Amino acid sequence: MTASMKVATVTGPGKAEVLDADHPQPGPDDVLVAMRACGICGSDAFYITIGGIPPRQGHTPLGHEPAGEVVEVGANVSGIAVGDHVVINPMATPGNIIGNGGAAGALADFLLIENAVRGKSLEVIPSHIPWEVAALNEPMAVARHGANQCKPKASDKVVIFGAGPIGLGATLAFKSLGVSHVVVVDLIPARLDKALQIGADAVINSADEDVVARLIELHGEGESGISGFSRRAGTNIYLDAAGVPAVVNTALAAAQKGATLGIVGVHKEPVPVEFVNVMSNEITIVGSMGYPDEIFEVTKDIVANWERYAMIVSHTIGFAHVGEALEMASTPGAADKVVVTF
Missing domain, CATH: 3.90.180.10 (Medium-chain alcohol dehydrogenases, catalytic domain)
Structure with missing residues (x-):
């Protein structure tokens, strides 16, 4: 050497x-x-x-x-x-x-x-x-931890904002965890096509579609904790893999009573949150950083489904x-x- x-x-x-x-x-x-x-x-x-x-x-x-x-x-x-x-x-x-x-x-x-x-x-x-x-392996462990932090159940309906590597990895993670329906939201058609190829059940182009209306179409209408408030989607989990304020605003506007908002995208500026909405709808907001336990948990899934991961x-x-x-x-x-x- x-x-x-x-x-x-x-x-x-x-x-x-x-x-x-x-x-x-x-x-x-x-x-x-x-x-x-x-x-x-x-x-x-x-x-x-x-x-x-x-x-x-x-x-x-x-x-x-x-x-x-x-x-x-x-x-x-x-x-x-x-x-x-x-x-x-x-x-x-x-x-x-x-x-x-x-x-x-x-x-x-x-x-x-x-x-x-x-x-x-x-x-x-x-x-x-x-x-x-x-x-x-390392970035997919980040995505897997983001999914794990949301504590998904098989019956849950999930939406992921951002179809970059972490968002796509989270799509694979939620499907691997047995989640019934995963929607991916992005502005770029090619990224949305890739999301469908790796296993997303549906996609939404937020540049030309009403995200909340489409989520209601896909996941049904959810319960609101405030009477007379705007319509809520039946989505159980919202994952922010984009790190932009519009995602948080959209998710909290759509979130039904008891929904979870996970944050894995890095926000570079503060985001105002209406906590009356969070309280009234008993929304859980959970952060995700790194991979305390997932670094080699995700390895088995990469090995089993490497052709899908390769598309990332x-x-x-x-x-x-x-x-x-x-x-x-x-x-x-x-x-x-x-x-x-x-």
């Missing part, structure tokens, strides 16, 4: 470069993974814009959606072998967070997994799963052109999901 490797790194505000770094040296409790694919997240563009995040402001290694092949295994590690294809939990390394301000990032030739434990820090996947699909990836770009990949992922409308391959 060479003495150095390449790592995509934030080096200042608005600037990311590929730098040389020391080749990782695994100890007896560690596993060394040769990267094969790494997805690009919206947070990567944010880190570049602000010049990195503490404690490595100005020198933040990027990449937290990794999949790769095991090339070295420490003597004390069990259940992992050289040649295994693995997905990785970027939050499980001791005192470190891969690609989120830690000392290492997955947009690199190699990634060292310290204190490696199968089922906690990494998990083996079958070799037939395409690398770019395996790299969806819109672009694959080689690591030699990682700058182009980062720019594409940060340009609104340029791509849905970009995965860097090695």
Whole structure:
């Protein structure tokens, strides 16, 4: 092996470069993974814009959606072998967070997994799963946690706002959890087509349809806790995977008594909420962040249904052109999901 490797790194505000770094040296409790694919997240563009995040402001290694092949295994590690294809939990390394301000990032030739434990820090996947699909494991865990937070029942009727990667992942999550009817709302026809292809029961184009009226058509009319108030949809769960105020406003205007509004999309500005409505209709509002338990829960579903998950990836770009990949992922409308391959 060479003495150095390449790592995509934030080096200042608005600037990311590929730098040389020391080749990782695994100890007896560690596993060394040769990267094969790494997805690009919206947070990567944010880190570049602000010049990195503490404690490595100005020198933040990027990449937290990794999949790769095991090339070295420490003597004390069990259940992992050289040649295994693995997905990785970027939050499980001791005192470190891969690609989120830690000392290492997955947009690199190699990634060292310290204190490696199968089922906690990494998990083996079958070799037939395409690398770019395996790299969806981390964002799909985010989507799965968003669905789990809403505590769905099989009889529930669900609407998801936003048909980006997390919204599509949530669609797959709700269907995997046995939900009876899932509607996806977006402004972009191509995204709505993709939602139908991966298993949504219906879609609504909010650019030219009345969302509440269509939900009433699809899910029936629901009960309102305020007499004489506007008509309510029979939808049980609303999931905001878009992170825009209009979604919250629409969901709360449509929500029937006892409905749940889950927030997994990142809101960049405060959203006013009419709490008399929330109280009167006993609406549950629940937030979702990360994946406390779902990082490898979702792996089984990806393996079982990888062809559907594959449709979420819109672009694959080689690591030699990682700058182009980062720019594409940060340009609104340029791509849905970009995965860097090695």
